Amino acid sequence: xxxxxxxxxxxxxxxxxxxxxxxxxxxxxxxxxxxxxxxxxxxxxxxxxxxxxxxxxxxxxxxxxxxxxxxxxxxxxxxxxxxxxxxxxxxxxxxxxxxxxxxxxxxxxxxxxxxxxxxxxxxxxxxxxxxxxxxxxxxxxxxxxxxxxxxxxxxxxxxxxxxxxxxxxxxxxxxxxxxxxxxxxxxxxxxxxxxxxxxxxxxxxxxxxxxxxxxxxxxxxxxxxxxxxxxxxxxxxxxxxxxxxxxxxxxxxxxxxxxxxxxxxxxxxxxxxxxxxxxxxxxxxxxxxxxxxxxxxxxxxxxxxxxxxxxxxxxxxxxxxxxxxxxxxxxxxxxxxxxxxxxxxxxxxxxxxxxxxxxxxxxxxxxxxxxxxxxxxxxxxxxxxx
Numbered sequence: 001x002x003x004x005x006x007x008x009x010x011x012x013x014x015x016x017x018x019x020x021x022x023x024x025x026x027x028x029x030x031x032x033x034x035x036x037x038x039x040x041x042x043x044x045x046x047x048x049x050x051x052x053x054x055x056x057x058x059x060x061x062x063x064x065x066x067x068x069x070x071x072x073x074x075x076x077x078x079x080x081x082x083x084x085x086x087x088x089x090x091x092x093x094x095x096x097x098x099x100x101x102x103x104x105x106x107x108x109x110x111x112x113x114x115x116x117x118x119x120x121x122x123x124x125x126x127x128x129x130x131x132x133x134x135x136x137x138x139x140x141x142x143x144x145x146x147x148x149x150x151x152x153x154x155x156x157x158x159x160x161x162x163x164x165x166x167x168x169x170x171x172x173x174x175x176x177x178x179x180x181x182x183x184x185x186x187x188x189x190x191x192x193x194x195x196x197x198x199x200x201x202x203x204x205x206x207x208x209x210x211x212x213x214x215x216x217x218x219x220x221x222x223x224x225x226x227x228x229x230x231x232x233x234x235x236x237x238x239x240x241x242x243x244x245x246x247x248x249x250x251x252x253x254x255x256x257x258x259x260x261x262x263x264x265x266x267x268x269x270x271x272x273x274x275x276x277x278x279x280x281x282x283x284x285x286x287x288x289x290x291x292x293x294x295x296x297x298x299x300x301x302x303x304x305x306x307x308x309x310x311x312x313x314x315x316x317x318x319x320x321x322x323x324x325x326x327x328x329x330x331x332x333x334x335x336x337x338x339x340x341x342x343x344x345x346x347x348x349x350x351x352x353x354x355x356x357x358x359x360x361x362x363x364x365x366x367x368x369x370x371x372x373x374x375x376x377x378x379x380x381x382x383x384x385x386x
Contacts, residue, residue, distance in 0.1 A: 029093050031082065032068035033101035035061055035108060041084060045069040048079040048090075056080075065105075076217040077119070077178035084108050090127060092119035092178035122179040126170065126186065133162045133188055162186075163193050171205060176212035181222065184209060196233040200344070203233035207320030214288065215324065227288050230320060234343040257368050258350050262316060262337035265326045270337050275312050276366045279385040283315040284348060285357035287328040295357060296332070302378070303334055309386050310364070318342045318356070361385060 035043060038061040045057040057069050071080070077094035082101070087109035089101060099120055103112035110131060114120045136158050140151050166183040174180060184206060186193045194202040210226035217223045260272040272282065281302070285292065303313055313334035317325045320342055329336035339345045343356075351360065359372040363385045372378055 027073040027096045028070050029073055029095070029097045029099070030068060030070050031080070031091060031099045031101065033066075033099075033103070035065040035067065035084060036102075036104045038065050038084060038105035039063045041105060043067050044083045045071075046081050046083060047071075048081060053081075076213075076220045076222060077181070079178070079182065089114075090120075090123050090182070092117070092123055092182065094119065094178060119178045122170065122177070123182055126166070126179060126183055129162060129165060130186055130188065133158050137189065159188055159193060162188070166193065167205060171209060174212075175209045176216050180209045181213065181226070184226075196229050197236055198233075200233075200237035203230060203237055204320065206230045206233060210288070211319075211321030211324040215327065224290075227290075231286070231288065234320065237344075257362055257366050260314070260316065260337070260347055262339055264335065264337050265329055270314070270335050272314055272362075273366060275314060275335075275362075277364055278310050278312045279306075279364060279382060280362040280366075281311065281313045281372075281382075282351075282360040282362055283313060283357060284351065284353050284359070285315060285317060286319045286343075287317060287325060288319050288321075289356060291357075292328075299334075300332075302382070305379075306382055306386065307333075311382060311386065316347065318345055318348065 031045065035041075041061050043059055043061055044055060047054045047056050056071065059067050059069075061067060067082075069082070071093070073096050074093060077092055080091040080093060082089050082091070084105060087105075087107075089103070089109060089112055091099060093099075097117045099117045100115040101112055109127075112124070114124055137155050140146070140154055140158075143151070166186060170177070170183045171180045184194055184196075194205065196202050196206045206226060207230045210223070210230045213220070213223040213226055257272060261269055264270050272280070281299075283299070285295070287296075289295075299313060299315075303311065315329075315332070315334060315336050317329065317336065317338050318341075319325045319338075322338055322340070325336075325338050339347055341347070351358070359378075361369050361372065361378075361381055363369050369385060370376070370381060372381075
């Protein structure tokens with residue numbers, strides 16, 4: 001499949017340490033080295049920002065080609081580059097590193113050595129793979145005795161192979177690494193390799209990195225950006241489908257609800273129908289939502305006020321990452337279950353969930369009584385059922 005041209009999504013690769021929402025420490029990092037055959041040329045040190053490329057410093061190289069740039073240490077991994085004309089070397093920094101670079105002005109972007117940073121070495125490997133793919137595409141385009149259809153097929157195969165290598169060799173090994181974030185936003189001739197807007201499988205890879213980053217760098221601008229892209233992709237790739245629901249009349253009469261059977265963090269299957277005799281707040285949510293923390297506090301207060309009187313909460317998570325769900329739900333006192341189908345779950349369609357979060361109240365006879373909306377006085381409705 002030909003990658004989609006989604007230029008606006010390239011911006012997430014760019015976030016300057018000096019402009020990030022995450023605070024910084026006074027300690028810094030150094031990028032220094034030597035660019036041969038670059039006498040009297042300008043070398044730029046730039047930060048890659050969500051708002052675009054930002055110039056941080058520059059120097060005019062002399063015959064020795066020596067240079068040195070300094071930056072404040074970021075609390076989360078950040079991306080930079082040094083640029084000589086149109087040639088670029090991408091860098092990733094997450095500590096007080098001393099990065100050393102050696103290159104020649106004629107082919108700086110393609111051939112250079114880097115020391116002092118495993119992150120930068122990994123970015124170099126990704127860049128080399130990218131350049132090999134683009135070189136292969138240029139060679140295919142020049143072949144005269146090949147049909148246009150065959151050229152397109154081979155180009156698609158090259159891009160697909162590159163994407164699989166990014167998944168297997170980089171993201172899968174360590175989704176929390178700077179290289180995994182970098183890999184998600186790789187392009188081939190200006191077109192994104194991953195399509196987190198329209199490709200459900202690509203959205204899952206974004207979700208994996210988003211979850212890992214949110215665990216290590218919660219609240220950071222990059223983590224929030226990845227979560228937002230993932231949630232938008234999950235909404236976009238959710239497709240309506242016909243559902244064959246096998247529910248007997250006896251079961252409907254006995255419970256008055258469509259039963260849910262999902263596992264909690266201990267691997268125990270928890271059936272919604274087993275809560276007959278209690279007033280149940282059925283909640284469909286994703287803990288990665290920006291409003292999740294505030295909402296959990298509200299639900300905790302409801303649980304504290306009404307649990308002893310017969311209220312139970314059955315909360316269904318459709319988060320992309322099971323590990324993230326377990327981490328967040330572990331301290332919660334009510335029933336927390338995980339739906340592995342995520343936002344494409346049949347359960348959401350069966351309950352006609354159009355947005356997250358969505359909640360319902362079920363009475364002691366297991367009859368679905370109401371959908372909770374922004375206008376619902378939840379406490380009043382609970383009091384009625386208790």
